[in-house]
Every structure is written in C-alpha cells, then in structure tokens.
Amino acid sequence: MKLSLVLFSVLICTLFPLRDCDEQQQVREDQIVVVTVATKETDGFKRFMRSAKHFNYTVKVLGRGQKWKGGDYLSPGGGQKVRILKAALESMKDENKIIVFIDSYDVIFASGPKELLKKFVQAKHKVVFSSETLIWPDRHLEDKHPHVREGNRFLGSGGFIGYLPNIKEMVAEWAGDDGDSDQLFFTKIFINPEKRKSINITLDSKCRLFQNLHGALDEVVLKFEDRRVRARNLLYDTLPVIIHGNGPTKLQLNYLGNYIPNVWTFETGCTVCHDDLLPLRNLKENEYPLVVIGVFIQQPTPFVTVFFERLLKLQYPKNRLKLFIFNKEPHHEREVSAFVQDHGSLYLDVKFVGPEEEIEDTAARTMAFDMCRKQKDCDYFFNLDVDVALKNENTLKILIEQNLPIVAPLLTRTGRLWSNFWGALSADGYYARAEDYVDLVQGRRVGIWNVPYITSVYLMKASLLRSELSDDDLFHSNFMDPDMAFCQHVRNKGVFMYVTNMDTFGRILSTENYQTSHLHNDLWQIFENPEDWRERYIHENYTHIMKGKPVETPCPDVYWFPVFTDIACNHLVEEMEHFGKWSGGGNVDTRIQGGYENVPTIDIHMNQVNFDKEWHQFLLEYIAPITEQMYPGYHTQAHFDLAFVVRYKPDEQPFLRPHHDASTFTINIALNQRGPDYEGGGCRFLRYDCSVEAPRKGWALMHPGRLTHYHEGLPTTAGVRYIAVSFVDP
Numbered sequence: 001m002k003l004s005l006v007l008f009s010v011l012i013c014t015l016f017p018l019r020d021c022d023e024q025q026q027v028r029e030d031q032i033v034v035v036t037v038a039t040k041e042t043d044g045f046k047r048f049m050r051s052a053k054h055f056n057y058t059v060k061v062l063g064r065g066q067k068w069k070g071g072d073y074l075s076p077g078g079g080q081k082v083r084i085l086k087a088a089l090e091s092m093k094d095e096n097k098i099i100v101f102i103d104s105y106d107v108i109f110a111s112g113p114k115e116l117l118k119k120f121v122q123a124k125h126k127v128v129f130s131s132e133t134l135i136w137p138d139r140h141l142e143d144k145h146p147h148v149r150e151g152n153r154f155l156g157s158g159g160f161i162g163y164l165p166n167i168k169e170m171v172a173e174w175a176g177d178d179g180d181s182d183q184l185f186f187t188k189i190f191i192n193p194e195k196r197k198s199i200n201i202t203l204d205s206k207c208r209l210f211q212n213l214h215g216a217l218d219e220v221v222l223k224f225e226d227r228r229v230r231a232r233n234l235l236y237d238t239l240p241v242i243i244h245g246n247g248p249t250k251l252q253l254n255y256l257g258n259y260i261p262n263v264w265t266f267e268t269g270c271t272v273c274h275d276d277l278l279p280l281r282n283l284k285e286n287e288y289p290l291v292v293i294g295v296f297i298q299q300p301t302p303f304v305t306v307f308f309e310r311l312l313k314l315q316y317p318k319n320r321l322k323l324f325i326f327n328k329e330p331h332h333e334r335e336v337s338a339f340v341q342d343h344g345s346l347y348l349d350v351k352f353v354g355p356e357e358e359i360e361d362t363a364a365r366t367m368a369f370d371m372c373r374k375q376k377d378c379d380y381f382f383n384l385d386v387d388v389a390l391k392n393e394n395t396l397k398i399l400i401e402q403n404l405p406i407v408a409p410l411l412t413r414t415g416r417l418w419s420n421f422w423g424a425l426s427a428d429g430y431y432a433r434a435e436d437y438v439d440l441v442q443g444r445r446v447g448i449w450n451v452p453y454i455t456s457v458y459l460m461k462a463s464l465l466r467s468e469l470s471d472d473d474l475f476h477s478n479f480m481d482p483d484m485a486f487c488q489h490v491r492n493k494g495v496f497m498y499v500t501n502m503d504t505f506g507r508i509l510s511t512e513n514y515q516t517s518h519l520h521n522d523l524w525q526i527f528e529n530p531e532d533w534r535e536r537y538i539h540e541n542y543t544h545i546m547k548g549k550p551v552e553t554p555c556p557d558v559y560w561f562p563v564f565t566d567i568a569c570n571h572l573v574e575e576m577e578h579f580g581k582w583s584g585g586g587n588v589d590t591r592i593q594g595g596y597e598n599v600p601t602i603d604i605h606m607n608q609v610n611f612d613k614e615w616h617q618f619l620l621e622y623i624a625p626i627t628e629q630m631y632p633g634y635h636t637q638a639h640f641d642l643a644f645v646v647r648y649k650p651d652e653q654p655f656l657r658p659h660h661d662a663s664t665f666t667i668n669i670a671l672n673q674r675g676p677d678y679e680g681g682g683c684r685f686l687r688y689d690c691s692v693e694a695p696r697k698g699w700a701l702m703h704p705g706r707l708t709h710y711h712e713g714l715p716t717t718a719g720v721r722y723i724a725v726s727f728v729d730p
C-alpha cells in the first residue's frame with residue numbers, strides 16, 4: 001500500500017515535473033551543505049565537527065584563521081558572519097543545494113541529514129529559521145511578528161536552513177558592519193511581510209529542526225531509548241535535530257553533549273565517546289610526552305608517606321617526569337625530604353618549595369604552571385594534591401591517551417557522594433547537583449564527561465598554558481577559592497574540562513580531624529579514612545580468614561592468625577617508645593591460682609596515648625568477627641578495660657609468671673620478630689602443656705581468658721620483645 005503510493009508519486013512527478021514534486025520527492029541528503037563561520041578551532045568547534053562527522057554531514061567552514069570582529073569570539077554573534085556567508089554563497093552555483101547555516105561553538109547535531117531534510121520539506125517553505133521564546137535584541141518589534149497558534153513567535157539567527165537561491169536573496173541586502181547584529185538584520189527581513197513572502201521564510205516554531213536552549217531549558221529533557229539518546233522538547237513533543245546552547249546555556253549544552261550524539265549503554269558506558277585517542281603503547285620510553293607533576297601539600301594530611309610511595313610507583317618513565325613539590329606544612333617536612341633524598345634523582349628534575357619560603361597557595365600553583373609553561377619540552381601538566389589516593393598506577397598514561405584538553409580521573413571519598421568534580425553550577429558559581437551526578441559518582445553511567453568544575457587531580461595540555469591559559473593569575477579571585485577561580489577562568493576561555501570514570505582510579509582522603517600530636521598520626525585514622533587505614537595496617541592475608549581459610553590452632557582453643565602489617569607493628573612500638581612512660585605499676589589485675597593478685601608488666605596502656613577509642617574500633621572491626629567465627633554462639637562488642645603494649649627485656653622484665661587473664665578472651669599480638677629483634681619469648685599454656693614459641697610479627701593469638709587458659713610469658717633472653725595485649729569482655 002505504502003510502496004504503491006510512493007511509486008505513484010514518483011510516476012506523477014516524472015510525468016509532470018513540477019517544482020512541488022521536485023521538493024517533496026526528489027530532494028536528496030547530499031544536497032545538504034552545512035555552513036558555519038568559525039575563526040578559531042575551540043573545543044566547542046571540535047565537538048560540533050565530531051557530531052557532524054558522526055552523522056555524515058558535509059560541512060563547509062568559513063572564516064578560519066580570520067580575526068573575529070563580530071563580538072566575543074566565544075559567542076559569535078554579529079555582522080561578520082553574514083558578510084562571510086554572503087561572500088561564500090556568491091561562489092556557490094548549484095541551485096539545488098540546501099544550505100544549513102548554523103553557529104558551531106555551541107551547537108551539536110542530534111540526528112542525521114535524512115531526518116533534517118524530511119522535516120525541512122514538511123515545513124513547506126524555502127527558508128526555515130530557528131525560533132526563540134524570547135525577543136532579542138529589539139523588544140519593540142514584538143507586535144510586528146506574525147502570531148503563531150502554537151510555538152515560539154520570534155526568530156533566532158543561530159540556525160536556518162534553505163535553498164541556495166533564497167538564502168542568496170536574503171543576504172544580498174547585507175551592507176552592515178562586522179559588529180552589527182545579524183539577529184536584527186534577519187528579524188527585520190522576517191517581519192517585513194513582502195520579503196517574508198518573496199523569500200518564502202517561516203519559523204520552526206515547535207523546534208522540530210532547531211532547538212535554541214536559551215529561555216527553553218525547562219522544555220528540554222534527555223530521552224533514552226534503546227542505545228540512543230535524543231533531546232526532547234516536552235512542550236511541543238518534538239525531537240529537534242540541531243541543538244544550540246545560545247546565550248547563557250553553554251553549560252547545559254555541555255551536559256547534553258555528554259550524551260548526544262554518543263551511542264550509549266549504561267553497563268559499559270559510551271561506546272563512541274570520541275575517537276581521537278593518543279595511544280602510548282607503541283612509544284619507546286624516551287619518546288613519552290614530558291610531564292611536569294605538581295604536588296601540593298597545603299594542609300596536614302594523613303598517609304603522606306603512602307602518597308609518595310604511590311607517586312614512586314606511578315607507571316611512567318621517570319626520565320620523562322619533572323616534579324614540582326610544594327609543601328606548606330612543617331609537619332610534613334620529614335616525609336617530603338625523605339622522598340626527595342631517596343628518589344629525587346630518578347626524575348628528570350625536581351623543584352621543591354618548602355614552608356620556610358612562605359609562599360601562598362595560589363603563587364605556588366602559578367609557579368608550578370610556569371615550570372611547565374616556560375619549558376618548551378613540557379607536554380603536559382599533571383596536578384596532584386596530596387589528599388589524592390591514586391590507586392591506579394596507570395592513571396597518568398590513561399589520561400594522556402584520552403587526548404583531551406583537561407581531564408580528571410573521577411575520585412570519591414569512600415562511601416560518600418563527595419568527589420573531585422561538579423556536574424553543574426548554581427547561579428552564583430558554586431556547586432549544584434547535576435541530574436546524573438549520583439549515577440556518575442557511583443559508576444552507573446560510565447564515560448568521559450564535560451563538566452564545569454574539577455579539582456585535586458587533573459591532566460592539562462601544556463599548549464593551553466601557552467595559549468588560552470597563558471595568564472599568570474589563573475587562580476586569582478577576590479571572593480572565590482583558587483580552584484573555583486581557575487575553573488571559571490578555563491570555562492570563560494571556552495576550554496572544556498572532562499572527568500572520566502571509564503576506569504577506577506582511587507579516592508580522596510578526608511583531612512578533617514587529622515591530629516598532628518603523635519609520632520605516627522596515621523594510626524589514629526581508623527575512623528576518618530578507614531580504607532586507607534586498612535590498607536596500611538591490616539595484614540594482606542587477614543581477609544583469607546574471613547573467606548573461610550582454616551585458622552591455625554597451635555594449642556587447644558588457641559587461634560593464631562595474621563592481623564597487622566609490619567608497618568602497623570613498627571608504628572605501634574615506635575609510638576609507645578616515643579611516649580616513653582613505661583610502668584611496672586601493677587596495672588594488670590589478674591587472677592592467680594584462685595586469688596586476685598597483681599602480675600605487673602612493663603607496659604603502656606592504649607588510653608595513655610589516647611588510642612583507646614581507635615583500638616576499640618580495631619577490635620570491633622577486625623577481631624570480633626573472628627572471635628564469633630571461632631567461638632560460635634559467642635557475641636562480643638569487644639569491650640575492654642585493659643589494652644596495652646608490653647615490653648619484655650632481659651634486664652627489665654623478661655617473663656610473666658603463670659596467671660589467668662581478667663577477660664572472656666584475650667588478644668595477644670606480636671609486634672616484633674624473634675631473631676632479628678629478640679631471643680626467647682613465647683607463651684605457654686600450662687593446662688595443655690603447650691607453647692607458642694615462635695611468635696610471628698603481626699600475628700594475633702586469641703585464647704579464652706579467666707577459666708581454662710592459665711598461661712605464662714616465657715623469658716626473653718636477648719633484645720627487646722613487644723606484644724599488644726587486650727583483655728576483651730572483662
């Protein structure tokens with residue numbers, strides 16, 4: 001039925017070649033030529049070209065390399081565009097061409113030429129202009145606009161489509177200056193009834209072809225269908241082909257551009273994010289791009305040693321890396337100088353600015369940029385704040401391969417929605433929750449995202465520092481934070497910032513509640529940065545027990561398992577020695593053969609160094625689950641009155657005589673190693689005549705307390721032995 005109708009039309013048109021037939025049946029996609037004026041290849045322009053290429057549009061770019069005179073070069077609006085178009089049309093002779101004249105810095109295609117052509121033909125006019133809800137620039141012309149029954153009444157010059165001869169006729173009368181308004185010029189033609197009729201102009205009032213976002217943000221939503229995404233105009237229920245982020249709607253266009261025209265699956269992300277990658281795998285080490293890494297320590301921060309360990313392990317040829325390290329905190333001088341001394345020579349160059357130089361944060365960041373900007377061989381600047389835990393060793397390579405102007409790896413604070421980017425801005429430039437923010441942070445949508453604000457860690461092309469971002473006060477603002485000022489500057493220059501969640505990269509540390517009064521302050525981070533605490537201090541094989549690996553039972557009902565890393569043991573011992581108030585004052589009330597008596601140990605209690613809350617948390621999180629697994633039916637909140645580090649020394653207190661513990665169960669963790677650290681030692685359970693004689697550093701012994709496991713500490717014959725003892729559920 002349908003087919004025969006088409007055949008019928010074709011037949012009629014062939015027999016009677018009238019113009020109407022020509023238009024409706026014989027226009028072809030290849031008649032469409034997209035024409036745009038772009039004096040500069042901005043990121044917005046590149047995005048426009050990507051979307052045009054995606055849909056196979058033929059694009060003619062005019063004005064390349066010319067100096068833009070028609071106003072702000074980022075929002076081309078002006079007579080220069082019309083002058084350039086007029087000149088270009090003169091040399092175009094094929095009268096069948098259908099010209100689509102649009103802006104390009106703030107425009108994307110949402111569909112292909114076929115749909116555009118169909119909708120143009122359906123508009124039944126020779127020239128179709130995009131429409132606006134708001135009248136601009138001359139409000140007094142409102143009454144002169146023809147009324148529309150439904151839809152927008154005003155003309156938008158940011159996009160129109162029409163036959164070459166009609167458009168030639170329309171621009172023929174242009175005689176204005178480059179700075180004059182093109183919008184006003186076209187509006188005046190449109191509101192003139194004769195001209196409107198002779199050129200045969202109409203407006204795309206219901207946004208079937210063109211969607212101008214200005215004044216229409218609430219009307220436009222993303223519509224997901226199969227693997228495709230379209231923008232839908234809710235007011236007119238249309239699917240516009242060309243989207244224009246005019247006026248103050250550039251950020252919204254950036255948002256839409258994250259989805260359009262990409263092909264989407266939410267499990268694996270955007271499959272056509274962009275195809276302009278820069279693979280490194282075929283490069284020899286000495287051919288790698290040269291990167292200046294700026295490291296910034298601006299506040300007391302936990303796990304700085306771990307930060308530098310990760311920096312060292314970053315997968316990248318070190319002879320292609322230069323470091324700029326800014327440390328404002330005297331507290332961290334030890335860690336920084338240890339790193340510079342031990343590993344600085346591995347890098348091509350290291351510049352170090354310490355607290356004594358009393359340099360402001362913003363000045364330091366400018367110095368770091370300069371280190372890259374002013375050295376011709378610098379290809380990238382990689383910003384790395386010290387509160388970034390970059391777990392992915394390939395991060396730098398992954399970011400470089402993305403070949404984007406500025407790109408950040410998406411990082412979050414463990415278990416929170418806090419991240420290093422904003423998806424949207426409030427009217428005053430602060431954080432606003434983007435519709436898809438949570439999906440991005442939680443990895444339900446995966447891809448490369450154009451966002452208005454990034455911080456803490458990002459890679460930037462050095463060429464930007466020498467062009468758009470060559471100002472030396474990028475971080476300066478009278479009322480904004482330096483990173484907000486920087487991002488605003490970047491946005492104003494039309495440079496795109498991206499964040500990627502195509503890989504997992506790591507997390508951001510919390511620097512809140514970080515105490516600096518101890519020797520090893522990281523030990524106190526079990527609440528604030530629990531994941532970093534676990535990685536640093538919990539034995540790598542601890543999790544095996546929780547996965548059902550059999551636990552060693554050296555004596556009846558005595559369980560033996562790894563719990564602390566070497567570093568945890570060292571830090572605890574060093575912390576206690578640093579505190580130094582060892583006492584033999586008989587703090588330990590224990591039960592000896594029926595009666596209560598003191599079995600004094602040389603010890604320091606956890607509460608003496610204000611570590612009792614943290615220790616309780618450790619017992620609760622890492623010991624209680626094992627207790628409940630080994631002694632089924634027993635539940636514990638891991639309460640304790642007594643938890644302490646004991647020191648055994650031949651000439652001080654070498655051993656502990658037999659005793660019961662005042663506990664339901666006891667945890668005894670060896671904090672150093674027989675052999676290198678001491679001789680002798682161990683623990684003997686008298687009732688079973690069974691000893692654990694070779695305690696392993698970082699391993700815990702867990703045994704019942706007050707009833708069955710009468711025990712003694714065997715003599716330490718040389719060196720110093722340390723154990724951490726907890727009497728749980730007294």
Ligand SMILES: *[C@@H]1O[C@H](CO)[C@@H](O)[C@H](O)[C@H]1NC(C)=O
Pocket residue numbers: 054055056112
């Ligand atoms: C563009 O053209 C190529 C090759 O001619 C084709 O494979 C592709 O499907 C076209 N793309 C679209 C969106 O039509």
Ligand SMILES: *[C@@H]1O[C@H](CO)[C@@H](O)[C@H](O)[C@H]1NC(C)=O
Pocket residue numbers: 023124125126196197198200201
């Ligand atoms: C515009 O052209 C179409 C044919 O393409 C015609 O039907 C219509 O009447 C014209 N409109 C005006 C206002 O001349």
Ligand SMILES: *[C@@H]1O[C@H](CO)[C@@H](O)[C@H](O)[C@H]1NC(C)=O
Pocket residue numbers: 540541
């Ligand atoms: C963890 O277990 C593996 C396999 O049993 C062993 O090779 C490794 O040395 C253990 N790690 C530590 C730190 O003891």
